[in-house]
Amino acid sequence: MAAPMLELKGVRTAYGNIEALKGVDLDIREGEIIALLGANGAGKTTTLCSITGLVPPKSGSIVFDGQDIRGARTESLVRKGLIMVPEGRRIFPGLTVLENLKMGAYLISDKRAISQDLEYIFNLFPILATRSRQSGGTLSGGEQQMLAISRSLMGHPRMLLLDEPSLGLAPIVIRNIFDIIRKINRENGTTILLVEQNANLALMLAHRAYIMTTGLITLSGTASEFLNDESVRKAYLGG
Amino acid sequence: MTNPSSSQKPGRAILAEIKAGLLASLWICLLAFPLMTLEINPSSHTISFSASRLPFLAGATFVLAILWRFFLRRRAFQGVSKAVLKSEGLPEGLIKGPKPTWLTVVMGSRFRYPVLAILLGFMALLPFVSPPYLVNVMVKALIYVSLGLGLNVVVGVSGLLNLGYVAFYAMGAYTYALLGQYLGLGFWVCLPLGALVATLMGLLLGFPVIRLSGDYLAIVTLSFGEITRLVLTNLDITRGPRGISNIRPAGFFGLDLNGPIKDFLVANLGVDKDMDINKILTYFIILGLVILTIICVFRLENSRLGRAWLAMREDEVACQAMGINKTRAKLTAFALGSTWAGLAGVVFASHLSFINPTIFSFMESIMILSIVVLGGMGSIPGVILGALVLIVLPEQLRAFSQYRMLIFGALMVLMMVFRPGGLIQSAREVYLHKLGGQDGPQGGPAGGAARIEALNGAGRPVEGDGRG
Numbered sequence: 001m002a003a004p005m006l007e008l009k010g011v012r013t014a015y016g017n018i019e020a021l022k023g024v025d026l027d028i029r030e031g032e033i034i035a036l037l038g039a040n041g042a043g044k045t046t047t048l049c050s051i052t053g054l055v056p057p058k059s060g061s062i063v064f065d066g067q068d069i070r071g072a073r074t075e076s077l078v079r080k081g082l083i084m085v086p087e088g089r090r091i092f093p094g095l096t097v098l099e100n101l102k103m104g105a106y107l108i109s110d111k112r113a114i115s116q117d118l119e120y121i122f123n124l125f126p127i128l129a130t131r132s133r134q135s136g137g138t139l140s141g142g143e144q145q146m147l148a149i150s151r152s153l154m155g156h157p158r159m160l161l162l163d164e165p166s167l168g169l170a171p172i173v174i175r176n177i178f179d180i181i182r183k184i185n186r187e188n189g190t191t192i193l194l195v196e197q198n199a200n201l202a203l204m205l206a207h208r209a210y211i212m213t214t215g216l217i218t219l220s221g222t223a224s225e226f227l228n229d230e231s232v233r234k235a236y237l238g239g
Numbered sequence: 240m241t242n243p244s245s246s247q248k249p250g251r252a253i254l255a256e257i258k259a260g261l262l263a264s265l266w267i268c269l270l271a272f273p274l275m276t277l278e279i280n281p282s283s284h285t286i287s288f289s290a291s292r293l294p295f296l297a298g299a300t301f302v303l304a305i306l307w308r309f310f311l312r313r314r315a316f317q318g319v320s321k322a323v324l325k326s327e328g329l330p331e332g333l334i335k336g337p338k339p340t341w342l343t344v345v346m347g348s349r350f351r352y353p354v355l356a357i358l359l360g361f362m363a364l365l366p367f368v369s370p371p372y373l374v375n376v377m378v379k380a381l382i383y384v385s386l387g388l389g390l391n392v393v394v395g396v397s398g399l400l401n402l403g404y405v406a407f408y409a410m411g412a413y414t415y416a417l418l419g420q421y422l423g424l425g426f427w428v429c430l431p432l433g434a435l436v437a438t439l440m441g442l443l444l445g446f447p448v449i450r451l452s453g454d455y456l457a458i459v460t461l462s463f464g465e466i467t468r469l470v471l472t473n474l475d476i477t478r479g480p481r482g483i484s485n486i487r488p489a490g491f492f493g494l495d496l497n498g499p500i501k502d503f504l505v506a507n508l509g510v511d512k513d514m515d516i517n518k519i520l521t522y523f524i525i526l527g528l529v530i531l532t533i534i535c536v537f538r539l540e541n542s543r544l545g546r547a548w549l550a551m552r553e554d555e556v557a558c559q560a561m562g563i564n565k566t567r568a569k570l571t572a573f574a575l576g577s578t579w580a581g582l583a584g585v586v587f588a589s590h591l592s593f594i595n596p597t598i599f600s601f602m603e604s605i606m607i608l609s610i611v612v613l614g615g616m617g618s619i620p621g622v623i624l625g626a627l628v629l630i631v632l633p634e635q636l637r638a639f640s641q642y643r644m645l646i647f648g649a650l651m652v653l654m655m656v657f658r659p660g661g662l663i664q665s666a667r668e669v670y671l672h673k674l675g676g677q678d679g680p681q682g683g684p685a686g687g688a689a690r691i692e693a694l695n696g697a698g699r700p701v702e703g704d705g706r707g
Contacts, residue, residue: 054559078562090557092550103550106543107562155562 003066005030005159005191006051006082011060011070013043013050020046022215023060028159033185033192035202035223038212044195045087047212048161051193052077052084064159079107081158087195088167089148093137097128100136100147104154114154121150124180142173149177153184159191160184166198174198178205203227256305263304264297271296310657362526366519367510374518376634378590381525382583383626387610388532388619389579394608395617395665396540397572398552399449400457402604403464407437407577409471409599411584416483416594417476426489430585437581441574449569464604471596482595488517489524489589521590528582533619539575540617548572549617609647613654615661624662 004027013021020043028034036044049055051062053074062070064082077083092100101121105114122129125146131139136147145165152160162181166174182205184190196202203209203223211219211232219232226232268275275296278287366374386408393401411433418424418432448459471477494500504510510519539545547568551558559565588594606629614625633643654661 052560054556073564074559075562075564078560083562084560086556086560090554090560092553092557094553095546095549099546099549102543103546103558103561103563106547151561 035206104151393576407580411581441577621663
């Protein structure tokens with residue numbers, strides 16, 4: 001099997017004296033959808049922040065595309081195609097939808113590519129085309145999540161790190177968004193690392209999954225293994 | 240709705256109002272007690288007591304308090320109608336913004352260029368028909384417009400609170416004064432040099448402090464402003480507190496403007512015979528600079544970098560996730576803002592022909608910041624209006640000069656309560672909401688009773704906008 005696209009080995013990250021990650025090992029191959037599951041405070045978001053350099057890890061190695069990226073600046077990783085959709089959507093409420101999308105293409109200077117991408121996004125989420133002149137803050141939660149995902153797509157990601165895209169959304173909206181995530185993965189071959197609390201849904205979508213508990217990966221396997229494993233179901237999926 | 244007691248028992252509500260008014264006037268009387276009652280007589284070294292002014296103060300406060308509460312109530316009722324709109328399914332943010340103003344309407348229409356041309360023509364003719372005094376005031380006001388627009392990039396657009404902006408203004412002014420004094424360099428050479436010095440100092444200061452945010456950045460920049468002033472006061476080369484005098488005005492191809500040219504202008508164009516023609520030149524220089532600034536700031540705001548600044552103000556983490564180099568983006572804003580202070584400083588030095596460190600005090604930074612806040616953060620027309628209001632009005636209302644700061648303070652408080660976005664709010668926050676099935680350039684939300692169209696593009700077309 002080919003070398004993994006992203007590989008974490010013994011990653012330790014701390015906020016002051018509190019160690020949030022106590023040696024995380026994780027690998028993702030190109031084209032996969034990986035779900036990273038776990039309870040609140042398990043270190044899922046910290047793992048994403050460690051990868052993207054928002055919170056630099058203390059030790060361990062993070063290799064993306066054969067290069068050690070531990071401690072690299074976030075913007076250089078975005079340039080390499082490693083893009084995160086931050087938790088809680090974090091769209092720019094005062095900018096219009098169109099401007100939000102253009103912010104996603106900040107590092108892309110080819111104007112024709114940007115307008116093609118816009119067209120692609122508006123096909124993917126037609127509601128964003130309707131709302132393109134509206135300011136981001138006026139969108140509903142689901143629309144904001146669509147905007148957040150679209151905004152990161154504008155930066156031509158090779159790997160997308162999604163932090164709880166289902167947070168605070170209605171089930172029907174979540175399904176819609178998960179369908180789109182699957183579509184992005186299939187059509188563009190974008191590798192996806194999905195952090196979720198909604199384990200059932202995430203496992204339906206993912207190829208493989210990791211389960212985190214208090215700063216460590218405690219279980220890993222294919223999504224179907226998890227869905228069929230009685231003990232996992234009991235512990236993490238609510239029966 | 241907001242005040243159920245008033246609809247149920249009007250008598251009790253009025254009583255409550257009177258009570259609140261009395262409370263306010265009692266409070267003011269206590270606060271102002273020593274100020275209003277004690278009178279120091281310096282010649283006889285005695286302190287006398289007189290309570291005769293207190294009742295007037297109490298009465299005035301009472302009336303003002305009642306009025307104040309009335310206007311606040313009215314504002315709250317506007318909030319209710321907004322809540323009603325919201326219950327009809329309109330998104331909150333859309334309703335929040337004010338209706339389009341005459342400004343956005345004019346600037347969005349096809350009369351935009353004629354209106355601008357008339358305005359420009361008026362500004363161009365002004366110095367030839369007005370008394371010298373007014374030209375001086377206008378030069379001062381335009382210097383503040385360009386300072387305000389420069390600070391607007393830093394504070395209004397990027398959200399970096401810079402309280403030491405005057406330091407960069409001083410650097411521009413001193414660059415011209417010193418280079419002119421010691422090396423004999425002229426205005427036109429020093430104009431870019433002053434800008435360069437201010438920009439470089441902006442970068443130097445910005446580099447270590449830009450990682451600070453909010454209050455911390457404000458404190459550091461405030462200190463920097465004070466340090467600059469103290470250094471200028473104590474250096475020998477700047478002649479300390481005595482300052483530098485006899486700074487030459489801007490030259491015009493080496494011509495003597497107050498010679499035959501002045502005779503010609505006075506004879507043929509009706510220019511005031513006491514007018515210093517150099518002032519007219521300075522007026523046009525600063526007018527040109529302001530126009531250049533407006534174009535630059537406008538282009539910047541709608542550029543990739545400008546969007547990054549706006550986005551940075553809203554969410555730094557998301558910006559980083561988009562691949563924006565946070566430090567670099569902030570530093571550019573900081574340094575670019577300083578550039579305009581430098582330019583304005585050079586013009587200022589040539590205009591006044593004398594500068595000393597006391598001119599560049601902390602109060603001046605506050606004044607420029609007030610222009611930005613009063614006018615409307617991030618709004619170009621707002622900042623222009625703010626500068627005109629805060630600079631020209633005090634000049635015209637000399638009779639009230641004693642009460643200048645009092646009026647200024649009251650104005651600021653009133654504005655923060657009733658118009659927190661500034662006199663002319665940033666167009667970015669203006670939305671038009673249309674009810675009913677009128678036609679717009681784009682399809683409305685499906686199935687909604689209301690058609691909503693954001694008017695963000697008015698006067699500042701977004702790329703790909705057919706209206707531009």
